[in-house]
Amino acid sequence: MKTALITGVTGQDGSYLAENLLKKQNYKHVIGLVRRRSADGVNRLEQIQTHPALTIMQGELEDAGLLARLFSVYRIDECYNLAAQSFVRYSFDNPVATAMTNYIGVINLLEAIRHHSPNTRYYQASTSEMFGGLTEEYLSENHSFHPRSPYGTSKLAAYWHAVNMREAYGLFTCNGILFNHESPRRGSEFVTQKIAAAAVRFRAWKNSGGMGEPPVLRLGNLEARRDWGHAQDYVEGMRLMLQEEEPGDYVLATGQAHSVRDFVELSFAHPEVGVKIRWKGEGLNEVGSDADGRVLVAIDPVHYRPSEVHVLLGDWKKARECLGWKPQFSFEDMVDQMIRAQVARREGHGPTA
Numbered sequence: 001m002k003t004a005l006i007t008g009v010t011g012q013d014g015s016y017l018a019e020n021l022l023k024k025q026n027y028k029h030v031i032g033l034v035r036r037r038s039a040d041g042v043n044r045l046e047q048i049q050t051h052p053a054l055t056i057m058q059g060e061l062e063d064a065g066l067l068a069r070l071f072s073v074y075r076i077d078e079c080y081n082l083a084a085q086s087f088v089r090y091s092f093d094n095p096v097a098t099a100m101t102n103y104i105g106v107i108n109l110l111e112a113i114r115h116h117s118p119n120t121r122y123y124q125a126s127t128s129e130m131f132g133g134l135t136e137e138y139l140s141e142n143h144s145f146h147p148r149s150p151y152g153t154s155k156l157a158a159y160w161h162a163v164n165m166r167e168a169y170g171l172f173t174c175n176g177i178l179f180n181h182e183s184p185r186r187g188s189e190f191v192t193q194k195i196a197a198a199a200v201r202f203r204a205w206k207n208s209g210g211m212g213e214p215p216v217l218r219l220g221n222l223e224a225r226r227d228w229g230h231a232q233d234y235v236e237g238m239r240l241m242l243q244e245e246e247p248g249d250y251v252l253a254t255g256q257a258h259s260v261r262d263f264v265e266l267s268f269a270h271p272e273v274g275v276k277i278r279w280k281g282e283g284l285n286e287v288g289s290d291a292d293g294r295v296l297v298a299i300d301p302v303h304y305r306p307s308e309v310h311v312l313l314g315d316w317k318k319a320r321e322c323l324g325w326k327p328q329f330s331f332e333d334m335v336d337q338m339i340r341a342q343v344a345r346r347e348g349h350g351p352t353a
Contacts, residue, residue, distance in 0.1 A: 001026055001027070002026055002028065002029075002077040002078060003027070003030075003031065003074060003075055003076050003077050003078075004021050004027055004029070004030050004031070004076070004077065004079070004080065005033065005070070005074070005076045005078070005079045005080070006018055006021075006030065006031070006032050006033065006080045006082060007033045007061060007079075007081050007082055007083035008033070008081075008082035008084060008125075009033060009045070009056065009082070010032070010034050010045060011044070011082060011083075011086075012182075012186050012231050013082045013231055013234065013235055013238075014032065014044075014080075015185060016185070016231050016232050016235045017080060017082065017235040017238060018045065018048060018054065019047065019048055020232075020235050020239060021239065022051055022053055022054060027053065028053060029055065029074075030051075030053055030055070031055045031056075031057060031074065031076070032045070032054065032055070032056045032057070033057055033058075033083065034057065034058055034059075035059075035060060035083070036058045036059065044185050060105075061081075061083055061101060061104075061105025061109060062100055062101070062105060062108065063108075064112065067108050067109055067111075067112035068111075068112045068115065070112070071112045071113060071116040071117040071120065072116045072117075075117070076117055076120050077119075077120065078120065078121045078122075078123070079109065079120050079121070079123065080123045080125075080238060080242075081105075081109055081122065081124055081125060082125050083101065083105060084101060084102050084155075085098040085101045085102055085151070085154075086127075086151065087190070088129060088149050088151045088152075088305065089303070090189075091149050091150040091151035091154070092149060092150060092305065092306055095150035098150050098154050099150070099153075099154045102151070102155055102157075103154045106124065106158040106161055106162065107161060110122065110161065110165045110171065110173070114165065114169055114171060118169070118170075118171060119172075120172070121172040121242040122162065122172060122173045122174065122242075123174050123238050123242055124159065124162040124173060124174065124175045124176070125176060126155055126158070126159045126176055126177045127151075127152070127155045127177065127178060128177060128179040128180065128227070128253070128312045129148075129151060129155060129312075130145045130152050130155055130156045131145055131146065131147075131312060132145065132148045132152065132309060133308075133309035133310050133311050133312050134146055134148075135311075136311050138313055138314065139253075139312065139313060139314055139315060140317065140318065141177065141250065141318055145159075148307040148308070149305065159175050159177075159249075162175055163175070166247055171247075172242075173247055174242060174244075174247050174248060174249060176234075176237065176238050176241060176249075176250055177249060177250065177251045177252070178234050178237075178251075178252045178253075179227040179228075179229065179251070179252065179253040179254070179313075180226040180227060180228045180229070180312065181229045181230060181231045181233070181234045181252075182228055182229075182231065182334055182338065183231040183232065183334065183338070184337050184340075184342075186231075186338070191219065191260060191263075192338065193338070194217070194219075195217065195260075195263050196267055196335070196338040196339050196342045197342055198217035198267075198297075199217075199273045199339060200273065200339065200342040200343055202214055202215060202268070202296055203272060203343070204346055213294070214290075214294050214295075214296060216295055216296060216297070217264070217296060217297045218297075218298050218299070218303065219260060219297065219298075219300065219303055220260075220299070220300065220301070220302075220303030220304040220305070221260065221303075221304060221305075221310075222259065222260045222264070222299070223260070223261065223310070224260050224308065224309065224310060224311070225257040225259045225310065225312070225313070226257060226258065226260075226311075226312050227253045227254055227255065227313050228254070228258055228263075228331055228334065229252070229253065229254045229329065229334070230327065230328070230333065230334045230337075232328075232329065233252075233327045234252050236325065237250070237252040237323065237325045240319075240323040241323065244322070248318075250316075250318055250319045250322070250323065251314050251316050251318065251319060252314070252316055252319055253313070253314020253315065254314070254316070254327050254331070255313070255314060255315065255316060256313075256331065257311055257312070258331055261279075263335065264288065264297055265277050266331075266332065266335045267335055267338075268296070270335070270336065270339040272339055272340065272343050273339065275290050275291075275296070276290075277289070277290070277296065277297065278291070283299070284299050285299070286299055287299075
């Protein structure tokens, strides 16, 4: 019977992982660490917040003393570090805050484990953004890294620190190099959730009589292509990594890339919305309209990154062969879930995140 610690438990991945572990028979206690200054996302734990095996604690990864006490008091068998500043565009504006959480926080966690709980198995949430998207090749654990954002560089520093702690002190540390993964619980600031929400806003505008101009979705690079999977699949991959006899680093991906444009078209074409987007114009002047010529999508340069990542496509062969992991949800399944969840929220019979 194991005790697991999940940092960032109120996030998309953290909430799904907590549910995943609590369904297993061999976890007696799941501790979730939540930032003191943020209540955002607590509703994601709605289904499990009264579970007797779940304990929610407040704390910051920058608080080394708290982490030391945590690993001294509890016998933590597995630690899943999912706490992060994970919004890439924000990292360009706030690189120091991003580094403090994404890198310094990891140092604090692993120092606490090294000194107080060296048998704890540790999962580090790494990211495909470390690769930088400079090639259209399938990216595996063996490819070199070239991050193109403060978010990517902070995550790469944390990745190498986890590797170093494994090599220097024999700690059981695993890096999960996860490609983009979404769900109805994705934060509202992320482009996938913005698109899903915009499609459902248009649905509401149309159903209310279509008075005035429809709401316009403003985006940046429509041609950016990502390997999008479902967060529920990916948290199971995290768990599997910590069940192996030896620690290692694993890519989790689907092996299929779709563009932001694809995501827009599929979202608006969803049966709940029923609009085929028609594109015209080029570059910053390109717009997406409905059959009546009403503009629903426009380009806004504020949403472009200073250094763009054009395509990220993952090779998950190692996870398949070593962990027996494979994605269960398709790209279409994921978009369908996100649209239906947005409809439920707008109509008042679904969770807010």
